[in-house]
Amino acid sequence: MRYLFVAIMIFQSISxxxxxxxxxxxxxxxxxxxxxxxxxxxxxxxxxxQESLTTSASGLDSPMIGLSTLDRGAKTxxxxxxxxxxxxxxxxMSSHAQKAFAKSSGALLKAVKLRIRSQIAxxxxxxxxxxxxxxxxxxxxxxxxxxxxxxxxxxxxxKTSQSDSMKAHFELTQLELEIIRLSQxxxxxxxxxxxxxxxxxxxDLKLAEVELVPPDFYESQLxxxxxxxxxxxxxxxxxxxxAGFQLEEATTKWRLAQxxxxxxxxxxxxxxxxxxxxxSSIFSVGISIPLWFWNQYSNASAxxxxxxxxxxxxxxxxxxxxxxxxxxLGKVKTGLKTLTIYKTSLLPQAQGAYNSSRSAYQANRTxxxxxxxxxxxxxxxxxxxxxxxxxxxxYLSQLESVIGFEVSNLERxxxxxxxx
Numbered sequence: 001m002r003y004l005f006v007a008i009m010i011f012q013s014i015s016x017x018x019x020x021x022x023x024x025x026x027x028x029x030x031x032x033x034x035x036x037x038x039x040x041x042x043x044x045x046x047x048x049x050q051e052s053l054t055t056s057a058s059g060l061d062s063p064m065i066g067l068s069t070l071d072r073g074a075k076t077x078x079x080x081x082x083x084x085x086x087x088x089x090x091x092x093m094s095s096h097a098q099k100a101f102a103k104s105s106g107a108l109l110k111a112v113k114l115r116i117r118s119q120i121a122x123x124x125x126x127x128x129x130x131x132x133x134x135x136x137x138x139x140x141x142x143x144x145x146x147x148x149x150x151x152x153x154x155x156x157x158x159k160t161s162q163s164d165s166m167k168a169h170f171e172l173t174q175l176e177l178e179i180i181r182l183s184q185x186x187x188x189x190x191x192x193x194x195x196x197x198x199x200x201x202x203x204d205l206k207l208a209e210v211e212l213v214p215p216d217f218y219e220s221q222l223x224x225x226x227x228x229x230x231x232x233x234x235x236x237x238x239x240x241x242x243a244g245f246q247l248e249e250a251t252t253k254w255r256l257a258q259x260x261x262x263x264x265x266x267x268x269x270x271x272x273x274x275x276x277x278x279x280s281s282i283f284s285v286g287i288s289i290p291l292w293f294w295n296q297y298s299n300a301s302a303x304x305x306x307x308x309x310x311x312x313x314x315x316x317x318x319x320x321x322x323x324x325x326x327x328x329l330g331k332v333k334t335g336l337k338t339l340t341i342y343k344t345s346l347l348p349q350a351q352g353a354y355n356s357s358r359s360a361y362q363a364n365r366t367x368x369x370x371x372x373x374x375x376x377x378x379x380x381x382x383x384x385x386x387x388x389x390x391x392x393x394x395y396l397s398q399l400e401s402v403i404g405f406e407v408s409n410l411e412r413x414x415x416x417x418x419x420x
Contacts, residue, residue, distance in 0.1 A: 023205040026124045027411040029197065033120050034113055036198040043109040050102040058095035060085065068270065076275030078282065082268040090259055097252040104245035111238035114404065116196065118397035121410060122390075123193045124205070129390035130186045131208040133383045134179060140379050141175045144168055147375070150361070151368060164368035171372060214339050214389055215396060215410040217332055222407055226322060233321050236404035243317050247310040250303070257303035260296045263287040321402055328399040335392030342385040354378040 024032075034040060066080040148168035194202045224232070233240050270282035290296055357374035360366035393410070400406055 023203075023207060026121060029124060029193075030117050030120050030411060032199070033116055033197050037116050037196065038198050040109070040112055040116060043105070043112050047102065047105045047109050050098070050105045054095060054098045054102055057098035058091045070275075074276055076277075076280060077273050078270040078280075079273050080268060080270045082266060085265040085267060087259065087262045087264055089262075090256060090264075093252055093256040093259065097249045097256065100245045100249035100252060104242045104249065107238045107242035107245060110404070111242060111401075114238065114401040118394075118401040119196055120193070121397040122394045123189055123196065125212070125390045125393040127186060127189045127193065127205050128207040128212055129386040130182055130189060131206075132386040134182045134186065135208045136379060136382050137175055137178050137182065140375065141172060141179075143375060144171050144175065147361075147368070147371060148172070167368060167372060171375075212389070214336070214392060215408045217336055217396060218407045219333070222325075222329055222403070226326075229325055230318060230322050233318065233325065233403065237321055237402060238404050239402070240314075240317060240321055241404075243310070243314045247307070247314045250307040250310040254300070254303040254307045257296070257300040260299060261290050261293070263289060324402050325399065328395050328402065331395040332392065332399055335388060335395055338388045339385070339392060342381065342388060346381045347385065350374075350378040350381040 061084045064080075064082045066082075068078045068080050070076045070078065145168075148165055151164035151168055190204045193205070194200055222229075222232075234244070264287070266286040266288070268282075268284045268286070270284075272278065272280040354374045354377070357366055357371045361368060361371040396408055397410060400408065400410070
């Protein structure tokens with residue numbers, strides 16, 4: 001029984017250690033960021049505040065309660081209740097303007113969430129790319145060390161000059177400097193991820209021992225003319241929707257400013273509380289007269305300028321977002337083609353050239369400089385693949401952030417294969 005208990009404890013310990021060692025997936029990181037990010041929380045509470053103001057925007061002003069005395073030889077005291085009532089249409093317009101502003105805040109919240117999602121995805125793949133570069137650089141250091149040993153043996157046998165060994169050591173120094181640079185870059189990326197996640201206790205991601213599959217891009221969802229892209233943006237882009245709701249708010253406030261020339265009402269009721277006559281009560285209704293009309297004129301003029309400003313801003317944003325979508329769309333397509341070329345052509349060719357140069361050098365059929373050139377070319381192409389993957393994901397996530405919906409399996413493409 002005791003041995004069974006010990007075996008169970010060991011199994012649990014191994015299981016816990018394995019789960020601790022496994023880094024969270026991109027999908028899990030994005031979910032955590034959307035719950036904990038400080039900027040998102042700020043916009044969530046801003047939205048709550050604007051939604052709460054919707055009710056007060058159409059509410060009545062507080063009534064006035066007072067005491068008045070009428071002296072007609074005999075004093076009569078009245079308690080007075082008065083209520084200011086704006087023209088009914090003004091309440092509707094004030095409420096509509098505030099609702100539009102609240103909708104703008106809601107669309108802005110969605111835009112921030114999409115931007116944070118893009119940021120997390122970019123950081124995730126940047127960390128992955130950097131760790132892969134570090135892994136490749138360390139493997140390259142071991143290869144160059146082997147070259148150096150072969151060069152030293154050849155020099156001892158009088159088959160080559162000492163310069164081959166010196167070149168190998170120079171190459172090693174450069175690679176070691178690259179390790180230092182990449183390690184500092186990785187540390188900065190891990191810190192940026194913790195800041196975006198609002199979690200200073202988040203452990204460093206360990207992604208070097210996995211192989212991430214490039215996300216699929218569903219190009220058919222974005223095909224169309226420039227006008228069709230504009231229509232798509234107006235329907236889905238949260239940034240453009242936010243600007244549209246701000247324009248709607250400004251337009252409503254401009255119309256409301258024109259209605260300020262229409263008089264408001266003042267309703268008052270007085271009830272006797274002492275004195276004669278005992279059954280005395282007074283009811284009165286008054287209206288405001290926009291005598292100082294230049295106040296209303298100034299407010300209406302300012303509201304109109306504000307509306308025109310929002311119109312220009314909306315049109316400008318629409319043009320910029322359309323250009324951004326076309327630019328990002330081209331970069332995503334190019335990135336996908338680049339990754340395919342790396343996988344099908346560049347990597348096999350560079351590996352074949354390196355293997356050939358290595359065998360030729362060992363057989364004294366090529367120079368050490370040619371061997372180093374082939375080694376550098378293979379290293380550049382391998383690291384270039386991961387840099388291209390990182391860049392592809394960055395453009396893809398930015399594209400989804402701008403258009404407001406997914407056109408890839410970015411979060412669902414996290415099926416990783418352990419490297420052999």
